[in-house]
Amino acid sequence: MYKLVAIDMDETLLNDDAEITPKNVSVLKKAIKDGVKVVLNTGRSYLSVQENLKTLGIYQTKDQYVVSFNGGAIVENKDLKVVHVEGLAFDIVKQLFDISLRYYPESCIHVYTLDELYMWNVNQDEKDYLQPRGVEWTELQEPNIDFLKDTPITKIIININDMDKRLAFNEIARKEIGDKFKTTYSSGRYIEFNNISTDKGTGMLKLAEMLGIKPEETIAIGDNSNDLPMIEAAGVGVAVRNANEQVLSKADYICKRDNNHDAVAEAVDKFIYNKID
Template sequence: MQIKLLATDLDGTLLSSGKPVSEKNIAAAQAAAKAGTIVTIATGRMYRAALPVAEALGLDVPIITYNGALIKSTSGKIYYQKFMDEEICRQVTDFCAQRGWYLQTYSGEELYYSDYNEFSRRYEHSQKVSGESIGYEKLREHVSDMYKMLIITDSPDVTQDWMAELKAEFGESITLTQSAPDFIEIISPGVSKASALAKLADIMGFDMQETMAIGDANNDLPLLKAAGFSVAMGNAADNIKAVTDAVTGNCVDDGWAQAVYKYILNK
């Protein structure tokens, strides 16, 4: 079956750490588009952090951002958006404040920090965005149009402990996911890259069997499981590779382009 919609993760998949999209990946994306496949990004990043990457591909396409909470094209058309409950956002903020956990939030297209520190600096450098440090009290006031909240920890072990605390406190009122070992990403119930891909396929009139997904991290798992055909990056963990239909090369070796040529263009 022809692949009509390709959804790709960014970091560790289409992008090597801190680097722009490679020329080989750009060429592969444009070749896929020329062959009739819509190439979309599916990322945990905020829209304004994902937009330059989409623009680098030279394609005006809908992009899935905030782990599925917003689908918006490079030209600005909104296909779908799902905001978090405002009271839940305040409760999560208080929960973090009581424990001194670093928290950053995404209200509208604005990025806010509980405090500005090494986590913030590293995040800004990797995402090529800037935010504002406003403290926990002001974070409680900026809860409208909230796409996502993000806690950053010191280590993967701490991450798992804190996620357990959040699950015990908030249960099904939030969804937790990870795009990195030290990230705890909080979004609305039912929101995921997978649900966003299904919505986008429906909008465009495609069957899910006509979709393909490429990824490398735990927050890509629902997307990879939902797509008609799935590919794990060579640098992905074994649990990611175990659920996909195929495994391609490493990100640093343009494994993304390899997958496009092999599974979409049949070359």
């Protein structure tokens, strides 16, 4: 019996209009009612998914959780209680910020603390992507983050739409800083940097351990490379049909449907309720 379902948000649970389809809502509400832990496991802040929690009926609910910042924080929905944090050292964040300024000055930079998102060089493309997803931010007035030196930082991400350039950024960063961080890629637009011991898989397993749930009793559903750690760590790793090739090659199950056509409902029906699509 599977007891926990960890679900990526963008391009997995959310359709291309940044909405949860009615079928996904109904199936997930049934699973929640039946005692399954439905956990949004996102690279974004837990603050940006509050409206989604309302849609699923677990907003401000005790003993329900969100894993956010690619595993950088676990937050109980009730009172937004942070129960676990894995941050990224400020000196590493500052070096990554400076590398972006030097090599990719046109790129938008996101720096996440536990409760704030600071962004530099916000362009219209980023606004169009983030606003429908409920993301709020503070725009930096100058390219300097020294004011965050004593503030815990959960991750830094850079918007670079070209994958070859994202890979090149990672090579530059590792040459200049060393292997002191974990790199993932998401949404066909971001390179993301977290604490070296942190990812969506470690976050999911940490929460499962806290809840007394075994790894083999978990399901993970995703589409992009930052979802791979949880897909590989789960009892069953599921790729939605629109997942990238890397995820498709590692998943235990590939949905017949994509994020616009109830893929999450398909996976939950199959593995929780043994329904054949």
